[in-house]
Amino acid sequence: MSRRPQVVLVALVVLFALVALLLPGALLAFPDVTADNPYRTAIDNLASRNIIGGYENGNFGPNDPVQRAQFAKMIVLALDETVTEGAFPNPAVPFVDLGVDDVTKPYPHEYVAVCALKNITRGTDDTHFSPWLNISRAQVITMIVRAIDNTEPGLLRNSTAGQTGTLGLFDTTHGPTMLKAEVNGLLAHLQGFSASWKPWQDMTRGEVAQVLYNVVMLMEEEEPGDEVPVLSVVDGDTIRVIYEGEEEAVRLIGFDTPENGEPFAAEAEAYLRQLVGGKQVHLEFDVEQRDLYQRLLAYVWAGTKMANAEMLRQGLATLYTVAPNVKYTDIFAAAEAEARQAKRGIWAQTSGCPIEIMSIHPDAAGNDNYNLNDEWIEFRVLVAGSLIGYSVEDEAGHTYFFPDRVFAAEDVFKLRTGSGTDTQADLFWNASGSAIWNNSGDTIKILDPQGHVLLTRTY
Incomplete structure (x- = not known):
């Protein structure tokens, strides 16, 4: 089985190949990539797969920058996107700084158009792409994350609530993608990556090689194996x-x-x-x-x-x-x-929920397991009548069924985890020995007698 097209895996690692004439990677031992180069493993690995190469003079240029137009072409070719002459100009691609469009060649206009239309990259402002500017670290990471999300949705997991990453939210556009790249290990082994790392500095071919090597490792790890x-x-x-x-x-x-x-x-x-x-x-x-x-x-x-x-x-x-x-x-x-x-x-419920959750007290004083009645959920009654048949569940599937007790509208009561005698103010789950609600977070579900989920509340 192959859910993930091999062309994407192979192509992603050639994103940074410049428009200079390249030699096959397997024939190269790049003289400018010395044994102590921090990106030697990444560069050699990708070259050994015959999917990257160096300049005509045999060098790789690990410290060379990449221009925005070049990167647009690289990423379009990498993703195997169709490039059609005439896609530019286009109202959705409003850039005025690409120069005269040579209708015999798609570079750079049509490649930039594809990137814009696929929402892989945007201009430096509403009408300028700045094609000949060097591309920054932040821009490269954002384009790679968007490209993977567009071609392999779900491969990159999102950050969890409260995560800020090494660089923090340094920018509303590029901060979240930088964090997502970090969470998924795409920034591993980048030299000097710390709180002082400069996201707006030009990204080098060596750095891009390392990031793309990390991408390849991630994709190979996630490649389907035997069924x-x-x-x-x-x-x-x-x-x-x-x-x-x-x-x-x-x-x-x-x-x-x-x-x-x-x-x-x-x-x-x-x-x-x-x-x-x-x-x-x-x-x-x-x-x-x-x-x-x-x-x-x-x-x-x-x-x-x-x-x-x-x-x-x-x-x-x-x-x-x-x-x-x-x-x-x-x-x-x-x-x-x-x-x-x-x-x-x-x-598929046919009616609304007759109660609502007012407050949640999952963390009892002391040891929860020895103070179960201090763990509770407070409800308010919306529809007068009996709640018999309705139930409460947690994420783990523990279930409490309401007794045949009639409540008036606006009544407020607590469902306590421990044991006791039910009253209009307190109902008891009668759980034995261990707490129900996780202190670190849980989901409360209210179900009707037919098993339809009427209400969920996550805390």
């Missing part, structure tokens, strides 16, 4: 496969499905069986490969479809990500939002 046969579907988020000669349980990560016997559990299991049952699938791993139960933790691909995302998209699961395995969180959140908007599966 494995699915032996059985256990439930909506677990399958059994033969992996490396052994029968293994695989927990599909990034989502959670109803437990057996709960509403939509059977539908979730049936749909997962439709997606992967009896098929050959590819297992893609994140940071952690196994959980505490020694199950494999994986994103499961059946052809070009990732089963994890499809379960969310069909409304048969809810988002449930656990750090550090968060590579596809944004994609999963979008899939869940699509299902919610379309009212599919568990989101």
